[in-house]
Amino acid sequence: MKRETKEYHYDWNLWTILENAAKTYDGxxxxxxALLPYVYHYKDVLDTFVxxxxxxxxxxxxxxxxxKDCVTARERGKKVSxxxxxxxxxxxxxxxxxxxxxxxxxxxxxxVLKRGTxxxxxxxxxxxxxxxxxxxxxxxxxxxxxxxxxxxxxxxCDSPGVCDTNANSFAFAAAYLDLPFxxxxxxxxxxEERTERYHRKDYRELIKFLEEQTGRKLDEDKLKxxxxxxxxxxxLAAEIFEMLRLKPSPVPPVYDLLLYGGKFxxxxxxxxxxxxxxxxxxxxxxxxxxxxxxKSGMEKARGMFCYIDHYTTNARMWDxxxxxxxxxxxxxxxxxxxxxxPYAKGREDExxxxxxxxVDAMIDSLAAMNSRMPMVKQIRGPxxxxxxxxxxxxxxxxxxxxxxxxxxTIGCRNTWGxxxxxxxxxxxxxxxxxxxxxxxxxxxxQSWESIIDKIEEFTHLRGILK
Amino acid sequence: xxxxxxxxxxxxxxxxxxxWKESGxxxxxxxxxxxxxxxxxxxxxxxxxxxxxxxxxxxxxxTYFGPVICSFPKCxxxxxxxxxxxxxxxxxxxxxxxxxxxxxxxxxxxxDDYKGILPGFFHYFGVPHKVTDYSLMWFxxxxxxxxxxxxxxxxxTITDKALKVAISVYNESRKLLMQLDKLRxxxxxxxxxxxxxxxxxxxxxxxxxxxNKMLRKTLSQLEIKKETIxxxxxxxxxxxINDDPEFMKVIEDCGAVxxxxxxxxxxxxxxxxxxxxxxxxxxxxxxxxxxxxxxRMFGYYKPRLKNIMDRAKKAKVDGIILQNIRFCDLHGxxxxxxxxxxxKEGIPxxxxxxxxxxxxESGRVKMRIDAFLERIS
Numbered sequence: 001m002k003r004e005t006k007e008y009h010y011d012w013n014l015w016t017i018l019e020n021a022a023k024t025y026d027g028x029x030x031x032x033x034a035l036l037p038y039v040y041h042y043k044d045v046l047d048t049f050v051x052x053x054x055x056x057x058x059x060x061x062x063x064x065x066x067x068k069d070c071v072t073a074r075e076r077g078k079k080v081s082x083x084x085x086x087x088x089x090x091x092x093x094x095x096x097x098x099x100x101x102x103x104x105x106x107x108x109x110x111x112v113l114k115r116g117t118x119x120x121x122x123x124x125x126x127x128x129x130x131x132x133x134x135x136x137x138x139x140x141x142x143x144x145x146x147x148x149x150x151x152x153x154x155x156x157c158d159s160p161g162v163c164d165t166n167a168n169s170f171a172f173a174a175a176y177l178d179l180p181f182x183x184x185x186x187x188x189x190x191x192e193e194r195t196e197r198y199h200r201k202d203y204r205e206l207i208k209f210l211e212e213q214t215g216r217k218l219d220e221d222k223l224k225x226x227x228x229x230x231x232x233x234x235x236l237a238a239e240i241f242e243m244l245r246l247k248p249s250p251v252p253p254v255y256d257l258l259l260y261g262g263k264f265x266x267x268x269x270x271x272x273x274x275x276x277x278x279x280x281x282x283x284x285x286x287x288x289x290x291x292x293x294x295k296s297g298m299e300k301a302r303g304m305f306c307y308i309d310h311y312t313t314n315a316r317m318w319d320x321x322x323x324x325x326x327x328x329x330x331x332x333x334x335x336x337x338x339x340x341x342p343y344a345k346g347r348e349d350e351x352x353x354x355x356x357x358x359v360d361a362m363i364d365s366l367a368a369m370n371s372r373m374p375m376v377k378q379i380r381g382p383x384x385x386x387x388x389x390x391x392x393x394x395x396x397x398x399x400x401x402x403x404x405x406x407x408x409t410i411g412c413r414n415t416w417g418x419x420x421x422x423x424x425x426x427x428x429x430x431x432x433x434x435x436x437x438x439x440x441x442x443x444x445x446q447s448w449e450s451i452i453d454k455i456e457e458f459t460h461l462r463g464i465l466k
Numbered sequence: 467x468x469x470x471x472x473x474x475x476x477x478x479x480x481x482x483x484x485x486w487k488e489s490g491x492x493x494x495x496x497x498x499x500x501x502x503x504x505x506x507x508x509x510x511x512x513x514x515x516x517x518x519x520x521x522x523x524x525x526x527x528x529t530y531f532g533p534v535i536c537s538f539p540k541c542x543x544x545x546x547x548x549x550x551x552x553x554x555x556x557x558x559x560x561x562x563x564x565x566x567x568x569x570x571x572x573x574x575x576x577x578d579d580y581k582g583i584l585p586g587f588f589h590y591f592g593v594p595h596k597v598t599d600y601s602l603m604w605f606x607x608x609x610x611x612x613x614x615x616x617x618x619x620x621x622x623t624i625t626d627k628a629l630k631v632a633i634s635v636y637n638e639s640r641k642l643l644m645q646l647d648k649l650r651x652x653x654x655x656x657x658x659x660x661x662x663x664x665x666x667x668x669x670x671x672x673x674x675x676x677x678n679k680m681l682r683k684t685l686s687q688l689e690i691k692k693e694t695i696x697x698x699x700x701x702x703x704x705x706x707i708n709d710d711p712e713f714m715k716v717i718e719d720c721g722a723v724x725x726x727x728x729x730x731x732x733x734x735x736x737x738x739x740x741x742x743x744x745x746x747x748x749x750x751x752x753x754x755x756x757x758x759x760x761x762r763m764f765g766y767y768k769p770r771l772k773n774i775m776d777r778a779k780k781a782k783v784d785g786i787i788l789q790n791i792r793f794c795d796l797h798g799x800x801x802x803x804x805x806x807x808x809x810k811e812g813i814p815x816x817x818x819x820x821x822x823x824x825x826x827e828s829g830r831v832k833m834r835i836d837a838f839l840e841r842i843s
Contacts, residue, residue, distance in 0.1 A: 128802010128817070130795045132534065160595035160764045164564040165795050167595070167764050172799045175767035183764050185595045187604060188561060194607060201600040381561075382570045382590065413793065416532030417568025421575050437533070 001119050001146065010120065010143030011150055014108050015067035021046050022064040025057045044314035045112055052252060055278040059258045062275055063108070066265040071150055073098035079214050082144065082152035082173060084137070084159055084166055085333075086373040087184070090230055090268035091366055092156075094223040095210045100152060101264050102169065106139030110311040110441050117142065121442060129172055134411030135441035136308075137169035145176060154180040154213045156206065158370060161186035162380050165411045182209040186371060188381030191349045196368075203367035224356050226268035227365065231354045233267065234338040236276035241341055243283045244329055245398055248299030250286030253328035254318040255279050255293065257309065260333040260374070295322045301464050304401035305331035306392045306422070306433075307408050307415055310440045312448040320452060324465065329399040335391065337372035343394050350377070350387075383418040389425060396431050402464045404433040405455070409440050434458045467684050468661055474671055475664035475711055478519055478550055482672035486512050487553060492620055494556035495585070497542070497566055499730045499757065500593045501558055502750040504632035504740070505613050507674060509622045514554065515670030515731075517709045518542045521823050526580070530572035536565040536793045537822040538707055543572055547580045556587025556619065558612070563762055563796055587619045595764050597755055606751040613747065629746035635674045640736035642681045643669065647733065649685070650725050651781040654694035659703065659724025660714040666731055667709055695723050699839050702783045703727040704774060705801055706791040707822070716828045717787065720835040726781035728774055734758040761796040770800070771807055778813055785814040785842045787835075791822045814842045 021039075024046060025032050032050065036043040049056035073080045078098045083089070085103040092099045109117040117135075120142025125131045127145055129138065143149045157170035160183045167183065174181035184202050189195045207218055237259060244251045258279060266272040283293065291297035303326050310317040321328050337344060339351035352368035355361040370376065378388040396404060404426055408415050419435055426433040436454060438446035459465040474480040487493065493512040496503060503513035518541025526547030527540030545551055561567035570590055577584035592608050594601035613624050646665060649656050665684065669677050699722040703714075709731045714724055727733055740753040758773055759766045778786060786808060788801035798819065805815045816838040821827060 128799065128805060130790070130798035130802075130819075132793050133795045133799060157764075161561070164762070168761075168795050168799055171761075171764040171767070172803070174765065175800070175803050181765045183596060185601065185764075187594070188567075188590065188592045194604065198600060198604055202598075205598065381592075382567070382574075384571055385590075410534050411795065413535065413795070414564035414568065416534050417565055418571055419532050420530060421571055424575075 001123055005119050006146075006148065009071075009150075010109065010140070010148045011067065011071050011105065014105070014112060015064070015071045017042060017112060018060065018067055018108070019064040022057070022060040025050050041114055042112065048254065048315040048319055052254060053282060055255070055258060055275060055282055058275045058278050059262065062262055062266055062271045065271060066104075067108075069098055070100050074150060079153040080150055081154055081156050082170070082179075083156045084170060085264045086162075086375045087156060087158045088267065088366060088370040088373055089264070090223075090226045091206070091210070093268055094219060094226050095214050095216065096219075096222075097210065097214060100150065102137040102140045102144075104261065104264050105143070106136055106441050107261070107311045109139055109143075111313065111315050114313065116313060116443060117441065118444060120146070127176065129169075132411055134163075134165040134169060135409045135439050136411070137166065138411070139441050141169055141173060145173065152177075152179060154182070156182050156184075156209075158184035158186070158373070158376060160184075161188065162376050163412070163414055165413050180209075180213060182206055184370060186376060186380050188385070190371065190377060190380070190387060199367045199371045200364055203363060203370065207363065218359070220359050223359070223362055227354055227356045227362050229270060229273055230268045233263070233273055233276055234336070234340065234354070236273070236280055237336065238338060238340050239280050240276070240283060241330070241334075243287055244327075245342070245400075246287060247302075247400070248290070248292035249302065249327040249329065250291065250293050251283045251327070252293030253321040253326070254315070255283070256328045256330050256334055257315070257318065260331075263336070292325065292327055294325045294327065296325055298325045299327050300325040301402045301459060302327045302329055302400065303403055303405060304329040304396060304399050305405045305407060306426070307332050307406055307412075308440050309333070310407050310436075310438065310448065310451065312443055316448055326465075329401050330395070332378060332391075333374045335374055335377075335395065336369075337377055342398055343391070379414050383422060384425075388418070389422065392422065392426065393429060396426070396429070401431065403459060403462065404431045406433065406435045407438065407440055409442070410445055432458070432462045432464065467680075467687060468664070470680070471661065471664040471668050471684070472711065475667040476519065478545070479553055480671055482676055483512065483514065483553065486673060492555035493553060494558065494587065494616075495551060495554045496558040496560070497569065498560040498562040499735045499760070500560055500562065500754055501591060502609055502754045504629060504636050504750055505609065505624065505747075506616065507635070508624045508628035508632040509616050509620060511555070511616065511620060511622075512673060513670075516542050516551070516557070517667075518545060518823060519709065521545060524823070526576065530576050531565075531568065534793055535568070536563070536791050538791060539565045539569045539572075541823050542569060543576060546573055546583050547576050549580070549583055551585070552582065554585045556585045556589070556616075558589050558591050560591050560593055562593070562760070563794070565793065587616070589615055594755070595762060597763070602751060602755055605755045606748055609747055609751045609754075626746055629750070630742065633740045633742055633746055633749065635678065637739045637742065638678050639669055639674055639681070640739055642678060642685060643736040645685055646681070646688075647726070649688050652694075653782070654696060655723055655725055656688045656691045656694055658695060658714075658718050659727075660711045660718055662724075663708075663711045663714050663731065666735065667711070669735070670731070698723040699784045699842060700725045700782060702774070702778050702781060702786045703729060703732070703789065704786055704804065705729070705789040705797045706794045707731060708789075710825070712825055713831070716825065716831050717835050720832060721839055722835065725783060726777045728758065728770070728777060730760060733777065734760065761800045767800065767803065771804060774804065774808065775811065778808075783813070785816065785838060787818060787838070788815055789818040789820055792819050814838075
């Protein structure tokens with residue numbers, strides 16, 4: 001690892017950059033524009049969010065707060081949980097524990113830093129972690145394993161039974177750092193009575209684990225407050241989803257990142273509600289004007305990402321979509337399976353609802369919510385049995401995309417195991433589908449420029465964009 | 467006798483299997499040590515562990531699986547696509563790891579294109595990734611479901627009595643394989659790793675009672691064998707699946723003898739016995755969920771490290787080979803920490819990534835082993 005990389009803690013460094021970024025728009029527009037030349041390396045990523053107006057600025061502020069909360073958690077006497085993005089974090093906040101989602105920190109490093117997280121990705125390999133492991137965790141994990149970040153107190157993951165490479169990253173971190181480890185483990189089925197029983201028991205064991213680690217009991221009032229906030233957030237997310245279905249979609253492409261990114265960092269907290277409210281307001285404005293959420297207000301094509309997005313430097317993926325007038329109809333990370341969502345219609349048993357009538361009801365709601373998180377729901381079991389396939393198909397039927405994109409990471413064993421089948425089935429259903437052989441978190445696998453080439457060639461050849 | 471073991475180990479359809487089929491009885495494939503094969507055996511069906519032996523191409527495997535997937539399930543699918551598992555009347559798929567669990571849909575979808583390759587009985591057997599009272603209950607229910615589905619599909623009844631007999635036969639197998647272990651770890655071993663693996667492989671491909679008979683005979687021959695293995699470095703093999711005695715031969719031909727292992731085609735398959743008292747199905751669930759952990763069981767690094775240390779000490783090894791098949795992140799990553807912790811304890815280790823299937827890289831493997839043996843000389 002380069003000496004200058006070790007100069008500052010990875011998380012502290014990113015936090016200070018984004019803390020400052022979040023303040024840039026506090027003054028006037030003229031002041032902001034005058035500032036941009038002075039932050040040459042960060043001006044593009046900054047502008048990706050700031051040009052979205054209030055929602056973009058609120059997202060930057062949410063980012064800055066989350067990062068500060070992570071970096072300063074220990075000095076504020078809080079426990080830090082290293083966890084995966086698809087863990088429903090309200091339970092951690094209810095225990096006053098600071099969630100530190102590795103994938104969130106990997107995304108931030110990839111988007112913000114000029115060299116991405118390359119050195120940390122490689123550092124993991126020096127420690128023995130395989131180079132074929134998932135980059136979504138490995139990017140930030142390298143920093144935490146090298147001591148260039150806040151030290152977590154324990155590790156919680158919920159990907160066993162869902163995604164091996166994800167779960168393996170956390171198991172590796174626990175073994176390497178000798179930290180307490182808890183896994184929520186998911187059976188291959190979702191709606192069987194015995195599966196629900198299993199989810200609930202497993203979730204109660206998580207609560208016991210958190211009680212042991214924090215030395216405190218679950219705070220019922222705090223949980224209720226967070227759960228109620230989550231319900232409001234679910235309703236707002238449903239509104240955004242509904243607007244995405246419109247033609248043209250009034251929802252700006254980057255809202256996809258704002259929606260799931262905000263939830264993974266601050267789900268259940270008021271900052272996320274404020275962000276969602278602002279997003280809904282802006283999208284409604286566009287809807288009333290009958291314009292798309294793209295830069296020009298036009299929609300030339302509708303793209304749906306059936307897995308994840310690409311987090312290349314400066315968030316260029318969303319910039320590319322906006323500038324080509326392509327609406328981003330959401331990715332798998334967008335689907336949390338609240339019962340009121342359109343995709344849950346007729347399949348209500350596959351969704352969750354929030355019941356705050358008692359502690360037990362709240363815990364059961366959280367167990368249900370967690371077992372339906374993006375990836376946790378879809379990728380368990382065989383892809384057509386039926387979660388992944390049916391979820392993608394139902395979303396495609398609702399969204400009516402012109403094309404579907406599979407973008408993942410090279411470490412994603414379980415989706416690479418079935419993606420050829422998924423593509424074949426989507427094409428049969430009438431949806432042109434492209435598989436991108438890049439890595440959403442590591443530009444060295446395939447450059448963003450070459451990915452653009454492939455998307456453009458594909459959309460041209462299939463007559464989607466002329 | 468060794469030639470017979472080798473023949474069974476190196477062929478897909480051995481003579482015992484052929485005889486079994488000729489007698490009108492069924493055979494069911496299974497991919498992993500987490501399947502309680504006693505349940506199949508108790509139905510008078512031959513449990514046959516799936517392997518990718520003898521593949522010469524991965525064209526079919528690559529058509530359905532994506533590009534960054536372990537070559538083991540690809541080789542299994544290749545053989546299935548070529549119709550070389552057509553002797554199977556059923557197959558059980560296990561979420562042993564992500565690559566292996568995708569064998570389920572890849573095999574099914576391949577059957578749309580390659581007619582007749584999907585056995586009539588095709589069952590997904592869910593195995594939890596942790597050991598708790600409720601995961602044991604889940605696993606018990608899965609085992610019960612497997613039993614009921616076998617009964618329904620094959621029109622048989624699996625009685626408790628038959629299960630108890632199966633448990634007893636399999637326990638005997640395990641005890642015999644433990645005796646074989648003792649002969650391997652002697653100061654002057656009487657059997658090398660290549661031959662020991664051939665015997666272990668046979669345990670998964672022929673009827674267990676026949677296997678026990680054969681192994682008893684082999685053990686009695688080995689116990690009086692005068693010729694011993696001397697002057698070789700004593701190695702232990704750890705990591706991803708290996709069902710290729712030739713791979714062991716490449717290592718041993720460099721001047722080593724593999725005296726012990728923690729492999730799934732190895733000690734992990736026989737080092738734990740099933741309780742013979744009480745409800746036999748529950749006893750099986752308990753044994754299989756708790757048996758020596760594969761890294762697919764997340765969060766059990768310390769017991770796995772202890773298992774390696776105990777076996778290494780008992781076998782007085784000079785070094786450990788920590789190998790993994792490419793894209794097997796579970797073994798590959800854990801090997802990285804094993805190396806750190808075992809070297810700290812003074813046990814020399816080498817890590818090696820390899821491909822499953824035909825030994826196209828034996829030159830590279832040989833060079834790495836030579837260098838390792840030089841290091842520990």
